[in-house]
Amino acid sequence: MADQTTxxxxxxxxxGALGIRPGFEAAVDLAIEFGFGAVEPDVGYLTSQSAEQVEALRSRLAEHGVKWGNAGLPVDLNADAATFASQLAALNxxxxxxxxxxxxRxxxxxxxxxxxxxxxxxxRRHAERIALVDEILAGAGVRFGLEYVGPKSFWSTELYPFVHTLAEARELIDAVGSPNVGLILDTFHWYTSGESAADIAELSAEEVVAVDLNDxxxxxxxxxxxxxxxxxxxxTGVIDVAGFVGALRKIGYVGPVKVEPFNAELRAMDPRDAVAKTAESLNAVL
Known part of the structure; x- marks a missing residue:
C-alpha cells in the first residue's frame, strides 16, 4: 500500500495517467484499497451525479483520508482564436x-x-491566454498549474522551439503576474531538460501546484x-528521483504526487495489478 502522505x-x-480505464468508481475503490492520499477527479462523472451522490462520495473519500488530486483543464491554450474563445466562455x-x-487544482x-x-x-499569446484562464480559475479558488515538456526529441520537431525548461516556464508564469499560477513538475521533463536538484531548491513551495514522478x-x-x-x-535509476524528491522536501512542497509513465507494460496489466505496482513504486521513492 502507498502511504497516504509522506x-x-x-x-x-x-x-488515466497510467493508461488504464477501470471506470471512476473502480478507481476510487483502488485508491482506497492501496492507500493513496488522493484520486484524480473525473469531472464528467461528478457532473453526471446528483448533489447527494457527490456528497456521499466526498464523505467516503474523507473517511479514508483521500483528497482530490489535480484535474485537467478543458481549455486548449494552442487552439485557434474561435475555439479558445468558446472554451474560455464555458470555463466559468x-x-x-x-x-x-x-x-x-x-x-x-x-x-x-x-x-x-x-x-x-x-x-506573448500564452501569457495573455493563461491570464484569461487564470482570472476565472482564481475567482473560483482553483489553482492553475503549468507543465513544461522537456524532451529534445519532441520540441525540436517543429520550426520554432518554445518553453521547454523550468527557467522558461518560470519566466512565462512571471509574465502572467498571478500568484495563483504555478508549476507542475515532472521528473522526466526535469531530467530531459538537463536540470538538477539545485534548480528545484531555488523554488518556493507556493510555486509548485502538482508533481509527477517517472523514470x-x-x-x-x-x-x-x-x-x-x-x-x-x-x-531504472536513470533519473535521480531521490534528488528531485529531496529538493521538494527541502522547499516544503505540500500537494499531490502522481505517476505518469506512458508505459506499455503497465497499460497491458489488469488495472488492479497496475495500481498495486504503482503504489509499490511510490512507496519505494517516497
Missing part, C-alpha cells in the same frame, strides 16, 4: 462546478514548439528520450 506529499492515483461554469466539488501542459509562431509571439528507459542518451516512453519512478 511529509507534505500526498500520493495521487490517476488511472466549469470552474464553479470544480469549486462546488472541492477540487482546488487544475493543470495543463505547454506545447514546446510551433510551426507558425516564433518564440516571442508564442510567449526513464535505459540505453538512450538524454536527448534521445521519447516523451511517450517512460518508466515507473525508481525502476
Amino acid at each position: 511529509d507534505g506529499f500526498y500520493t495521487n492515483l490517476s488511472c 461554469d466549469h470552474a464553479a462546478r470544480l469549486a462546488s466539488y472541492g477540487i482546488d 487544475v493543470g495543463t501542459w505547454i506545447r514546446p514548439m510551433s510551426n507558425s509562431l516564433t518564440y516571442r509571439r508564442n510567449f 526513464a528507459p535505459t540505453g538512450l542518451e538524454r536527448d534521445q528520450q521519447q516523451d511517450g516512453q517512460r518508466m515507473l519512478p525508481g525502476a
